Structure formats: C-alpha cells, structure tokens
Amino acid sequence: MKSEFEPREAVSWHALPIDEVYEKLSSGPDGLSEEEVAHRLEQYGPNELPARKPPGIFSIFLHQFKSPLIYILLVAAVISFVLGDDKDAGFILAVVFLNAVIGLVQEWKAEKSASRLQSLLRITAHVWRAGREGEIDSATIVPGDIVLLESGIRVPADLRLIHAANLTVDESLLTGESVAVKKDLALAEEDASIGDRRNMAFAGTTVMTGRGIGVVVATGQKTEVGTIAEAVATTESSKPPLLVRMETFSRNIGFLVIGACLLMAAISLAQGTPYTEVFFLAVALAVSAIPEGLPVAITVALSIATSRMGNRNVIVRRLAAVESLGSCTMIATDKTGTLTVNQQTVKRIILPGGESFEVTGAGYEGRGEVLTGGGSLPGPASLERLKELAYAAVVCNEGSLFPEDDAWVHHGDAMDVALLALGMKLGIDPDLERGEIHIDGTVPFEPELRYSVVYYHGTDGIIRVAAKGALEALLPFCGTMQTRDGPVPIDRDAVEGQLHDITRSGFRVLAIAGGTIGSLPKGSPTLENASPTLSLLGLAGFIDPIRQNVPGAVALCRDAGVEVAMITGDHPETAFAIGKQLGLTTDKSEVVTGAELDSIGSPDLPEYFDRVRSGRIFARVSPVQKLEIVDAMVRDGHFVAVTGDGVNDAPALRRANIGVAMGSGTDVAKDTSSMIITDDDFSSIVAGIEEGRYAYDNIRKVTWLLVSTGFAEIVLFTLALVFGFPLPLLAVQLLWLNLVTNGIQDVTLAFEAGEPEAMKRCPRDPKEGVFNPLMVQETLISGLLMGLIAFSAYFWLKGSGWDELAARNS
Numbered sequence: 001m002k003s004e005f006e007p008r009e010a011v012s013w014h015a016l017p018i019d020e021v022y023e024k025l026s027s028g029p030d031g032l033s034e035e036e037v038a039h040r041l042e043q044y045g046p047n048e049l050p051a052r053k054p055p056g057i058f059s060i061f062l063h064q065f066k067s068p069l070i071y072i073l074l075v076a077a078v079i080s081f082v083l084g085d086d087k088d089a090g091f092i093l094a095v096v097f098l099n100a101v102i103g104l105v106q107e108w109k110a111e112k113s114a115s116r117l118q119s120l121l122r123i124t125a126h127v128w129r130a131g132r133e134g135e136i137d138s139a140t141i142v143p144g145d146i147v148l149l150e151s152g153i154r155v156p157a158d159l160r161l162i163h164a165a166n167l168t169v170d171e172s173l174l175t176g177e178s179v180a181v182k183k184d185l186a187l188a189e190e191d192a193s194i195g196d197r198r199n200m201a202f203a204g205t206t207v208m209t210g211r212g213i214g215v216v217v218a219t220g221q222k223t224e225v226g227t228i229a230e231a232v233a234t235t236e237s238s239k240p241p242l243l244v245r246m247e248t249f250s251r252n253i254g255f256l257v258i259g260a261c262l263l264m265a266a267i268s269l270a271q272g273t274p275y276t277e278v279f280f281l282a283v284a285l286a287v288s289a290i291p292e293g294l295p296v297a298i299t300v301a302l303s304i305a306t307s308r309m310g311n312r313n314v315i316v317r318r319l320a321a322v323e324s325l326g327s328c329t330m331i332a333t334d335k336t337g338t339l340t341v342n343q344q345t346v347k348r349i350i351l352p353g354g355e356s357f358e359v360t361g362a363g364y365e366g367r368g369e370v371l372t373g374g375g376s377l378p379g380p381a382s383l384e385r386l387k388e389l390a391y392a393a394v395v396c397n398e399g400s401l402f403p404e405d406d407a408w409v410h411h412g413d414a415m416d417v418a419l420l421a422l423g424m425k426l427g428i429d430p431d432l433e434r435g436e437i438h439i440d441g442t443v444p445f446e447p448e449l450r451y452s453v454v455y456y457h458g459t460d461g462i463i464r465v466a467a468k469g470a471l472e473a474l475l476p477f478c479g480t481m482q483t484r485d486g487p488v489p490i491d492r493d494a495v496e497g498q499l500h501d502i503t504r505s506g507f508r509v510l511a512i513a514g515g516t517i518g519s520l521p522k523g524s525p526t527l528e529n530a531s532p533t534l535s536l537l538g539l540a541g542f543i544d545p546i547r548q549n550v551p552g553a554v555a556l557c558r559d560a561g562v563e564v565a566m567i568t569g570d571h572p573e574t575a576f577a578i579g580k581q582l583g584l585t586t587d588k589s590e591v592v593t594g595a596e597l598d599s600i601g602s603p604d605l606p607e608y609f610d611r612v613r614s615g616r617i618f619a620r621v622s623p624v625q626k627l628e629i630v631d632a633m634v635r636d637g638h639f640v641a642v643t644g645d646g647v648n649d650a651p652a653l654r655r656a657n658i659g660v661a662m663g664s665g666t667d668v669a670k671d672t673s674s675m676i677i678t679d680d681d682f683s684s685i686v687a688g689i690e691e692g693r694y695a696y697d698n699i700r701k702v703t704w705l706l707v708s709t710g711f712a713e714i715v716l717f718t719l720a721l722v723f724g725f726p727l728p729l730l731a732v733q734l735l736w737l738n739l740v741t742n743g744i745q746d747v748t749l750a751f752e753a754g755e756p757e758a759m760k761r762c763p764r765d766p767k768e769g770v771f772n773p774l775m776v777q778e779t780l781i782s783g784l785l786m787g788l789i790a791f792s793a794y795f796w797l798k799g800s801g802w803d804e805l806a807a808r809n810s
Contacts, residue, residue: 013160013217014188014197021160027144027215029162031129040142047141047157047219049226057104064100070295071250096295125156128213141216149201149212152411158223159201159214161185166210166398166444168413171195172336173204173646174224174623175569179344179414179508180208184447193622194224195569198447204647209398209413210444228623228647246298249703249770253291260714267721291706297749298699304751305695312687313679315663321674323699324658326692328562329763330638331685332630332652335568335578337662338643338682340544344414346422348507348541350498351385352481352490359425362545364401364410364417366424381484383426388482389537390426392514393419394433396454396466398444401430415510418542419468441525449473453527455520463517465532471499471511471539477527478513481536490536498539506577507541543574546581553683554582561762562689563638567618567626567652575619585616594621603628609636623648630655639763643677643685644669660685694754696764701749703770708783715787720794726804728794733808 013021022028032040064070073096081089125138128146138156141147147159149167161167161183168180175195188197201207201214203223220226261282268278302319309316316322336342343363349370350356357378361368370386372378378386399412401420410417420430437456440463445452451469458464467474480487481495502509515534523529557564564584568575576591585591592615600608612632621629630652633640642649642656645665653659654672661673662680670676677684713729720728729737771779797807 011217012190013158014192014200015190016160017187018160018162018185021215021217025144025215025217027146029128029146030131031127031146032142032144033130037129037140037142037145040144041140044142045220046139048139049221061100061104064104064299065096070096073295123154123156125153126150141219143216143219145216147214147216149207149214151207151209151211153207155201155203155205155207157203157216158218160217161199161201161212161214163213164199164210165212166446167201167212168208168210169201170206170208171202172342173206174202174228174648175646182445182447183210183212186447225647228650245768245770253707260718264717264721271721271724291703291710294703294706297702297706300751301695301698301702305691308694309675309688309691312691313677313681313684314688314691315676315678316674317676318674321658322688322692323696324639324674324692325641325660325685325688326690326694326696327763328639328641328658328689330563330565330633330640331557331643332565332567332633332640332656333643333682333685334645334649334662335566335570335575336544337645337664337680339550339566339578339582340546342544342680344418344508344542345545346418346540347543347545348502348505349386349389349422349538350502350541351382351389351483351538352495352536353483354494354498355382355484357382357386359422361421361425362548363408364421365408366401366403366421368421368425370422370425385482385484385537387426387428388514389512389540390419390423390428391433392466392512392537393468393540394423394428394430395437395456396452396468396512397430397434415508415542419510419540422540441520443524443526445469449526451527453525453530455517455525455530463519465513465515465517465530465534467513467515467527467534468510471495471509474511474513474527474534474536477532478534478536482538487535495536495539502539502541504573505541506571506574507543508574510540510542512537512540543577546578547681547683549681549683551582553686554584556686556759557689558583560689560759563616565616565618565633567621567629569621570619572617572619575617579617590614590616592618594619594625597621597625597628603632608632612636623651627651627655641685641689643682644673645680660688690754690759693758697755697758698749698752700770700775701752704775704779705749707771708779709786711779711783712786712790715784716790716794719787719791723795725794725798727808728791729808 011024016024065074073092077089077092077096123138124135125141126133126135126148127141128134128148133148141157145157146162147156149155149159155169162185164183164185167183169183170180171194181195181198183198183201185199188199194200194202201212202225203218204225218224218226265278265282269275299319302322305322306316306319309322333339341363345359345362345364347359348356349359356373357370358373358375359368359370370378372382377383397412397416397419399410399416399420401408401410401417401424403409410420423430423433437458439454439456441453441455443449443451443453449469450473451467453465453467455463455465467477475490475492475495478490481490499509499511513534513536515532517530517532521529521531527534554564564582566575566579566582566584572591572593576585576588579585579591592611597603597608597611597618600611602608609632612629613636618626618629626649630640630642634655634657640656641658641660642652643660643662644650644653645662646669649661649665649669650672653661653669658675659673660675660677661669663676663678664680675688677688716728720726794807798804
C-alpha cells in the first residue's frame with residue numbers, strides 16, 4: 001500500500017484544528033492500519049534517539065596519549081632507540097605507558113559510574129490501531145498513530161491532543177518548570193512557546209494526573225527532544241584550559257630545548273668536537289631538559305582530585321575537567337532542582353483578616369511546623385482556622401503522600417502533594433480523614449474553570465464543599481470569609497491586596513474555600529451549576545524552596561571571586577524571589593527576561609552583551625536563548641560552568657567551558673557534560689571548584705620542581721661545555737636521577753592538601769599560562785643556584801684529580 005502521508009517540516013500542529021491535523025497526517029480517530037504502520041516504520045525509521053555508544057577501554061587508553069608533552073617524550077624515545085640507547089628509550093616509554101594506565105583507570109571508573117546513572121529504558125505504549133486498542137513497543141510508533149495517555153506513563157512521542165480529562169504533564173525535561181502543566185484542546189498561537197502549547201504532549205515528558213488521547217505528529221529525532229539533542233552535535237565545545245595551557249607550555253619547552261641543543265651544538269662544534277659526539281650531546285641534553293615525569297604527576301594530581309570529588313558527589317568523566325572547574329569565573333545555573341529542591345512546598349498561609357503564617361520544612365515531607373511571623377506557635381483560635389483550611393485542602397485532593405523506609409513516597413500533582421504535607425504538619429492524617437467521609441461528587445481542575453471541587457458528607461449526612469483554585473475564580477462564589485470573629489462578609493479589596501502581596505514575593509497561590517450545599521444539581525456539579533454557599537478559608541503560598549546549604553555555597557563563590565547567574569524558564573517574580581534569598585541580587589534591574597533579549601535583536605550586538613553582563617537572573621528564557629546567553633558570557637571573557645538536567649540544557653552544556661549535569665537529569669544532558677553531580681546540589685559544584693583549585697596548585701608545584709631541576713641540568717651542561725669539561729652526566733644517569741629524586745618528590749607534591757586560602761582568592765585568568773612571571777623568576781633563580789652548586793662540585797672533583805667516571809658517579 002502506498003502511503004499518502006508525507007512529513008511536512010515546521011508544521012504548527014498546536015495551531016491547527018483536529019480535522020486538519022488528521023488530514024495532514026492521513027489518519028483518523030480509529031488510527032492506522034497495520035499495513036500502513038509497517039510502511040511508515042520502514043520509511044521513517046523507529047521512534048528512538050540514536051543511543052550513545054560508550055567509549056571502549058581501548059579508546060579511553062588511546063585518549064591518554066593526546067598531549068603535546070607526550071608527543072615530545074615519544075619523539076625523544078624514538079631518537080634514543082635509533083641511536084641505540086635502548087635503556088633510555090625503554091624508560092621513557094615506561095613513563096608514558098604508566099601515565100596512560102593511570103588516566104585509563106580513572107576515566108574508565110568515571111564512565112562506569114556515569115553508565116550506572118543512566119536509566120534509558122524501553123517503554124511500552126498504548127495505541128489505537130484499526131479501531132482496536134493494543135500495547136506496543138514505543139519504538140514502533142509512527143506519525144499518525146493514536147496514543148492513549150494515563151497517569152504515571154512517559155509520553156512516547158510528540159502528540160497533538162484530541163482528548164484531555166484532568167490531564168497534567170510534567171514538562172520540566174524541556175522547560176525546566178517544576179509545576180505540571182494543565183492540558184486542554186484549545187488552539188495556541190503559531191509562535192507559542194513549548195510551555196504554552198497546552199494542546200500538545202511532548203516525547204519524554206511524564207503524565208502526572210488524568211487521561212488523554214493524542215495523535216502522533218513527530219517521532220524520533222523529529223520530536224522536540226530529538227531536535228534539541230541533534231542540535232548538540234552542531235554546537236561548538238570548549239577545550240579544557242589545562243590542555244590549552246599544557247599545549248602552550250609544551251610548545252615553549254620544545255622551543256627552549258631545541259634552542260638549547262642548537263646553542264650547545266654550536267659551542268661544541270666551535271671547540272672541535274666531532275659531529276657524532278655533538279649529536280649524542282644534543283640527545284642527552286634534550287632528555288635532561290624534558291620534564292618526563294610531568295605527565296604522570298599531572299595525571300596523579302588530577303586522579304587524586306577526581307577521587308576527592310567523588311567523595312563530594314561529583315563524578316568526573318574527563319580528568320582535564322577537574323582543573324577546568326577550578327578555573328571558572330562564572331557559574332550559570334539552573335534554578336529548579338539545583339538551587340531548589342524541585343518540590344513545591346506551602347511556605348506561607350494568609351488567613352482572611354490578614355494573619356500571616358510561615359511553614360517550616362522543605363519538599364514533600366510531612367514534618368514541620370506552622371509558625372506566626374514572629375516565630376511562635378499560633379494561638380488556639382488561629383490553629384483551629386488553619387486546620388479548617390488544611391482539612392479542606394486534604395479533602396479536595398487527588399494526591400498521595402506517605403512515609404516508607406525513611407523516605408516520603410508521593411504521587412499526583414505537585415501542589416496536591418504539597419497540601420497533603422501541610423495537613424500532616426497540622427496533625428491531619430489524610431488517609432484517615434478521607435476514609436471517614438463519602439464523596440458525593442467532584443469537579444477536577446480544568447483550565448477553563450481554574451478550580452477543583454469535592455462534594456462530600458460525613459455521618460451527619462450534611463453535604464459539604466471543599467474547593468481550591470485561583471482566587472479570582474473562587475471569589476464570585478464566596479459570600480463570606482472565615483476570620484477570628486467567625487464568618488463575616490467578604491472584603492474583596494482586602495483579599496485581592498493580600499494576593500498581590502504574596503505573589504509579588506514569588507509565590508504561586510491557591511485560594512481554599514469551604515461550605516455546604518442542600519443537594520447536588522443534575523449534570524456537572526460545577527460551582528456555576530451547584531451555587532453552594534462558600535466561605536473563603538485563606539490563601540496558601542507555594543514555592544519550590546531553596547536547598548538548605550545553597551546560600552552558603554553562593555557566599556563561598558562570592559568570596560572566591562566566582563560570579564553566579566541563574567537561568568530559568570520560570571516567572572521573573574518567582575526567579576527574583578529565589579535569587580534574593582540566595583543573595584544573587586536585590587536589584588530587579590538585574591532580572592533579564594527572554595522577551596527583553598528578543599527585543600534587543602542579534603546576540604552579536606553590543607547592547608546584547610551589555611544586558612547579559614548586567615544580568616544576574618535570566619527568566620522566561622528558551623533553550624536557544626540559554627545557549628545565546630552562555631555564548632555571550634564565554635565571548636565576553638568569562639570561563640563559564642553551566643549546570644543542567646534537561647534535554648533543553650544540552651546545547652548550552654556543550655557550549656560552556658565546562659558542562660555540569662545533574663545525576664537525576666536526562667542522558668542527553670549527561671552525555672554532553674564533563675561532570676555529573678550525583679546529589680543535584682549546587683554546593684557540590686562549589687566543592688568541585690575548590691578541589692579543582694587544589695589540583696591546579698599542586699600541578700604548578702610539580703611543574704616548578706621539574707622545570708627548575710631541568711633548568712639546573714641545562715646550566716650544569718652549559719658550564720661544563722664552556723669550561724671544556726666532558727659531559728657531567730650521561731643520558732641514562734639523568735633519567736635515573738630524575739626517577740629517584742623528582743619521581744618521588746613530584747608525586748608527593750601531587751598528594752598535598754589544598755591551601756586554606758584557595759577559595760579566598762580571585763579566579764586566575766583563563767588565558768594565564770602554567771608559569772606566571774613570579775614562577776618564571778623563581779624557576780630561573782632556583783635552577784641557576786642548583787646548576788651552579790652541581791657544577792661547583794663537579795669542578796672541584798675534576799680539579800682534585802678524580803677521573804671522569806668517578807666524578808660522574810659521585
């Protein structure tokens with residue numbers, strides 16, 4: 001059968017009526033025939049993203065040789081072998097091999113740890129084909145299939161919804177928003193953002209509540225997830241600064257060695273030394289000058305830091321990334337799940353009349369207290385009203401929350417679960433209370449209604465009402481409000497003023513009301529049809545609370561000279577409230593929205609750089625805008641570490657100087673990152689910066705030791721030639737000397753504990769070399785002194801009648 005369906009690029013499925021969607025997909029309510037499915041599957045391929053093939057052990061081993069310093073050592077080994085110095089060549093190759101083995105062990109362990117974190121499992125999907133329901137492997141879904149959705153499942157492909165009943169979907173994978181999105185069938189504008197396409201369900205997102213049916217409009221790499229993942233491949237990644245510095249250092253060392261060899265050769269030839277001896281002299285000098293122990297020492301230092309980072313919840317996938325994190329001058333971090341716990345929590349309650357209460361505890365835990373603004377427990381009258389509010393919120397609720405094995409298990413909408421936790425903090429057992437009543441009717445939340453209602457009765461037979469929703473949706477049905485003096489006529493202006501105050505602080509707000517009704521109406525028991533007598537019980541303010549140790553970590557960054565910027569898809573007011581608590585900013589002019597950046601135009605304009613430079617909080621930004629912001633920061637001279645967990649973060653993670661993925665994040669985010677934070681905690685990133693600085697300090701110490709001793713050997717050889725003495729040391733003696741002295745000391749330096757002031761100084765300039773002017777000065781002085789002392793001893797021995805062999809061996 002020849003398919004009539006042809007894929008169309010850039011179709012705005014969310015802006016099309018259902019009938020037109022069916023027409024474009026050559027499908028219908030009964031789904032596709034098996035014959036058509038087979039044809040489309042063959043034509044468009046399976047519904048899956050190309051799986052990343054993890055690097056093999058041999059590939060990781062070869063990767064350890066990609067270093068300019070290793071190249072120089074290999075050249076020295078080849079020259080030694082050609083000249084017949086098999087021992088010298090063998091020793092150099094042994095050093096190179098040892099370095100590769102150490103690096104292999106560390107990176108292989110990291111790769112295994114990363115693989116254990118991956119949870120990309122094949123899922124099954126419920127579809128409607130040829131008028132019959134069936135369960136299939138999601139990889140066999142094709143455009144035009146009809147897919148059935150229910151609570152708890154992962155959406156298998158991009159769908160245009162054709163039915164939605166109390167359907168909410170967690171889209172944090174794509175948008176970073178922690179609150180589930182209510183879905184409906186209303187058409188959206190063609191240019192609507194992903195978060196505003198409420199008639200669409202996207203691959204990889206999770207159904208939280210309700211049921212739905214959708215027609216597949218995109219599969220595999222054509223989905224939103226696939227498009228972002230594909231964009232990662234075209235995004236330029238940054239080279240770790242340690243590699244850049246070592247390339248520069250190795251190049252400079254190479255030039256110096258060549259220059260020294262040419263100078264020594266010129267002096268020797270002028271003294272009449274035979275060409276063959278001059279060549280051997282040059283090789284010996286090269287071997288003495290090259291710090292062959294440096295690769296091993298660097299690898300050991302990075303491996304030690306990697307191990308320490310692992311103990312602090314940071315998995316390093318590439319050794320060079322250790323030092324990269326220590327170099328960062330800017331952290332561009334996600335909000336949800338990194339700075340915050342990614343669990344909506346009731347943190348403030350306002351009762352009618354103006355009484356305000358703070359709620360302790362964070363996340364979906366039933367532990368905590370409700371306190372007055374002064375930090376004291378509420379009085380009996382206030383406590384009774386608080387319990388009345390919490391009881392209504394528990395009854396009008398589809399979530400579940402219970403402790404199990406020292407953890408809290410939860411199901412359902414984030415705000416429903418948060419209200420259950422509030423009830424527990426006020427001594428209400430949700431399961432017990434809901435078990436003692438009989439439900440007479442419900443109205444689930446719908447975007448058009450903006451409220452949900454439960455009708456119930458107890459042993460007295462009176463039908464009571466519990467409702468929650470947007471204040472403006474419930475106000476028309478609330479004739480009174482519950483105050484300390486009992487129910488009084490509702491003061492709309494006062495209540496709306498309280499709403500304004502709490503939302504301005506970044507809270508999401510639900511109004512909660514209760515009342516009674518004589519009998520339920522026929523048909524749908526919406527408030528409009530039932531007309532119950534409701535009384536406003538209060539306002540509950542929700543926020544995704546910050547992690548307990550994040551403010552201290554941000555302060556530590558400030559002391560270390562590392563700037564922190566928040567990039568989120570959340571509302572500007574919410575982002576500012578969180579940023580203010582963290583100490584990122586107290587100035588709203590430092591909050592930049594995606595719309596504001598769009599109004600500037602091209603990211604290449606000076607105005608764009610100025611706005612990014614002045615921003616500390618970036619809100620309502622799309623994945624493309626996040627990439628542009630990070631790119632602007634990098635081009636502005638910052639060394640940027642970017643955190644992320646969703647597919648939408650992958651391009652920015654790749655563009656950053658160092659990408660840091662969350663352990664609970666997507667595989668795409670992990671695969672494009674150099675590090676993985678296993679506990680999703682911002683403070684672990686700061687710990688990584690600290691360990692990175694320690695590692696680089698130790699690398700500098702090792703480099704100073706090896707280069708200064710190498711320079712001392714050059715001084716020794718130069719003075720011997722100038723005074724007409726034979727070679728003070730042979731090449732094999734030099735290697736042995738380096739092994740038993742530097743070979744022990746440099747590894748010891750690599751194990752040194754970090755300096756206490758490491759996190760008190762400003763980040764080093766990313767363009768700064770391994771050697772700064774002070775280190776060059778110290779190296780020249782120490783190398784010159786050691787060389788003069790060694791030559792003085794050699795000069796004295798020769799002057800005292802010692803023969804050449806005895807003088808060398810002394």
